Amino acid sequence: MMTYSKTLYRIFKRDGILSKHVPAYQPRRAQFEMANLVLRCLKQETHGLIEAGTGTGKSFGYTLPAVWWALKNEKRVIISTNTITLQQQLLEKELPMAHKVIRELAPELAEEFRYELAKGRSHYICKRRLEELWQDSLTTETPEREIVRQLREQLPAMKKGDREEIPLPVPPALFQAIQGDSDDCLGKNSPFYKQCFIQNARKKLQNAQIIVVNHALFFTHLILRRQGASILPEYDAVIMDEAHRVEDQVTKQYTYHVSIEEINILFNRFLKKRAHWARELDSSDLQQQTESIRARLVAKLVELFAPLARALAERPQNEYLLKKSIIANNEVAPLFKEWKTLFADKHKELKAAGGEEETVIGLSRYISQIEQMERMVTHVLCNESPDEWATWVAYEEPGAEGHRSLIRDDFAWASLLHLYSAPIDVSELLREELFTQKTVIMTSATLTTQGDFSFVANRMGIDEYEALETPSPFRYEQQAILLVPNEAPSPAEKEFEAFLIASMKEIVMTTRGRTFLLFTSYSQMNRVYEAMIPWLKRHGLTGLLHRPELSRDTLLQQFRSQPNHVLFGCESFWEGVDVPGDDLICVVIVKLPFPVPTDPLTKARMNRLDKRGQNSFREYMLPFSILRLKQGFGRLIRTRSDRGVVVILDSRLHTKPYGSEILASLPPARLTKSMDELHRFFTS
Template sequence: MKVPFETEPDLNLESFFSESGSIARLLPGYEQRPGQKEMALKIEQCFEQGRHTVVEAGTGTGKSLAYIVPAVKYAVKNGVKVVISTYTINLQEQLINQDIPFTARAVDFEFKAGIAKGRNNYICKRRLQFALENKKTLFDAPPGELAELKEWAENTKDGSLSTIPFNPSPSVWDAVKSEHGNCRGRKCPHRKDCFYSNARKELDQCELIVLNHSLLLSDLMLRSRGANILPAYEAAVIDEAHNLQKAAEDHFGINISNNAVDFTLRGLYDSKKRKGLLAKFEDEQLKTKLNNARKACDVFFKQVESYYEHTCRENNGKCGREDLTDNLSGELKELRLSLSNLRAGFSEEEKKSDSAEELRRAVERLSGFESDVSSFVQQPKASEDENRHVYWIEKGGKKQFPRYNLRSAPINAGKDLKECLFDKFESVALTSATLSCSSGKKGFSFFAGNVGLEEYDSLMLGSFFDYKKNVKVVAEADLPEPSSPDFLSSAAQVLKGWIADAGGGTLILFTSYYMLKNFAEELEYWAFENGKEIFMQQKGISRTRLVERFKNSDSGILLGTESFWQGVDLPGDALKCVAIMRLPFAVPNHPLTQGKIEQIKANGENPFISFQLPSAIIRFKQGFGRLIRRKTDSGTVVILDSRVMKKFYGRKFLEVLPECSMFAKSQGELHPLNINKTNEH
């Protein structure tokens, strides 16, 4: 642990965030944001008093500085580290490249900050050398790719995947990336210039460590077993906290695919190409066992395909206990034991070789696959599953090469988060623009319950932006409900008018790809006739690329589903209208949603009121938030789901929005809406 400052860092947050404070001196024309200072003081209090706190900070609050400044003050004052966790890479890059360097210029003391990446993000020089020496037998690498990687590795200071000036092919990167199961540690000839090791040493000198939710969860799980990835830290800030539950559900479950197993087995030996790790070994018995494992993999996943297509597809892939026959894990075990025996038979000198390390890595991978397949098929009985999990199959990939993923997730990820995060650390600050589903502290209870947070302080801050002046919200009251066969054509007709008024620059948000695709067909001819280009979410085109193309168009129409409801940043004239096709209730027959609903019913509660409605309200807020990203932005949000006006729960969606000019549109006329917000404490 670092030695704390002999005297407390001279940093008064009241003064720092004032109109004549440190920020104002560095930013000419700085306009004080009262919410930013209030948030900073709340987080400072959270750290000093050893409390957890939840802060909802509307767009424009300046929340990054509001948590960085008190975090670094606390870290330097006490000689400890604070981690800052985000869900997206974009926010990590903003923090490490903009907000933290700005803070360093603004405060009167020195501190260091670094970004933590998972081990698999770094190249391993020893494995790269092994791949270069054995490329003829290992794999069919694209010509020159390994040589390019070698040249890059000799000149880069970072050594991480994101800094490579080209995209390495999957087989090549898999062969050269750093891995825990294939690391020699102090015995490695490259230990002094190991990119991963040096990056970790740099973190030892940092007061602030920026990372993503997944890496944070990995570290927390290891700490519960007496190990760790990161240096010791005393407190945490979790930004984009609305995604913490999803990250935990992904992390604490199973995710194994036919592609992953086949990729690993082919890497050991591909009999058609006569390439792979085992190509140099004259052990026909071992290759026979490998061939048996590959055949078992084909048979098992053909069974998965058949079961999915004929039995569980209509139930969104839900898979019950022992619905499948496990012919695979036994063969994987046989292969794993044979590889272990092969390695055990090496001489002492051979055991120090790179081939021995690669075999050890293969054994670890096979062990993981074996365990996951067995767990998925067997599934503990509900009475034996302490934190009940749901199991399902997902289909993806291309039509001719389908990918089947075996998935599981805990129904209550909050239980795991409570045990490994909130019970272990005195101070965790969680923040986002969308955490509440009603006013007052009660509005946070849904989020807090989902992440396992029991005792906490809270702060709800509005936006710095003038929504009353710049945003018009219109609810289309006369449209048929989304379940009606006439909805799409009616909604398309209405939206043509709004798109024309906006001159393009319209984002239309959907809750299903099926509706998106059908709507695009409804709009296609009109858009062509009126010079509007449609940018439609589809496989093969990344969200980033699609949004960039839309942004560069003069009059585009962007159609997106789930991932477009959050994280899409389109400031200025690029976006003038956001249309919400239907209230974003979760698909009720998704296995995980089903599991949660069943659990809530078993507890004697109403799942619509306590789960489905608050989930939809938070997602609705995220969609609404796409419109205004800067102080000067303006535009219209159109709600095409008439249930917002007709159902008893509809007004709850409007009550959570910032104060806007709200209207109901009926018979072609706009009628002002007076939304009286409840203030529950």
């Protein structure tokens, strides 16, 4: 029998502590159960998986027990999220509210309560780099001189020193020149060490019981911890919200990327004197020898890359999974050895002569970076560990269309080739680095397929855990309709795109805007947008296209500004978007969001399962699609008063055996096959 915390009951009950601070507070059984499970997992040091349906109030469901446990037991909890939006919500809403609650529960603990946001050093201004840039501008006139002067004047008034606090527009290239950089950090030898924004932020983390981070930073910390370094202070437990994105983020952080540009960037850290330690090495011999090594290494890579780039340019896809190695013998190893030896000898020479500490440390870091680059280059060129790593080549055209018709030499072709390698399965890595080390609680609105957590648990490497699936408090049967037209052609048929356009016109003619059109492919989204724009204009509707240069928040502000807007969205609009009320009344999902089977990493994952005698479709493609579809569906109903229609223009939900499994995993909205229901819903 489940036991409940008396303290949490005091907080969450109808006339409890939370009711005094939340207007029109209504207790939610699901939220209370979630909070109890979180507290029990923290106390018993067990992992937890919690699917909290939309409207559960999951942020309070984990924040309040985490704060109480951390303060009572002198512990530290990391809360990791995937999006900035959720981080801001935690810092501006849930954590200040938790402080008020604790003040009533235990005033003496409330006095000690601290929470902080952890960010990477590149988000902060480095005072030394800014000062060096200013001194350089006094002798050499630069276009940014006036901005640099204004920044210097503003520094004393800045408390955090991060980019968000800068009170004037700063060009990206200028901020890059003054941002914190681990390769150009003097540490305690910096004249600004005691006033360093980055060091001050790190000190604040040491005093915090709750630290909010994003998934990318958290897993970067895990990688650095393996190397004996760290970003975060020691902690006792991790709560991961938006946990359905953890596998993607871990894979991304562990992915190798090799290109001519990446090689040149590493050489230029010394050759262009971009770091303090490099500027201290005034040696023309070292400069000439390094240039010689670069020329020969790049020439060898051009010889290997250019034919591959030319071949890929003629093929239908621009990226392919490697089946064999690119080189039989490691032809680049002697050049990397020469590069490492050159700087290792210089390192020994400076150390023996008692050279500047920061220069010696900088050289040591640079040698480690050369070694890491050699490991990556060797790994991808030799296609090492193909059963554990997916290695692929990608041909990436420059963004501007005008460059594509230029006549190219071998170097230009080679510069378009990128090589990547990523772990096929991150479960063992997470098991060793995280789940055997710390208590981890993962939560999201989408972690189950038909009430089963096993897909996510297996992908993450969680062997034992407590699980809780909390239903949404929304009355989907009354608030929403799920329309899946019966007459839709298969997405593989030629007629499908014409059907999409015709159906979308009919839908938005009925809704008169306030509609999301969610795509699984940017190219298809762009084609449909171009085809519909003239029609939308004729009917007084405005199409908003999800372009890479537009931020999601900017596009959402535009969408909310007028009721006649129709948003064409991809990827990031499937999740983490909250548009409550009448601003969004219809979500159209173009087709089931299966992973693209030709994607190299997807292909490698499927191959791995098939080789093991498992069904890759049922054990990877299908559950992945269900979780993604649940996210897309969840954009519609955000409050108890919302009403609307989700349209899925994919008849496979009716015609394929797996269709019933997908439908059973979605919220229980009333299912219909007829467009007439859409018209009746919005005219009733």
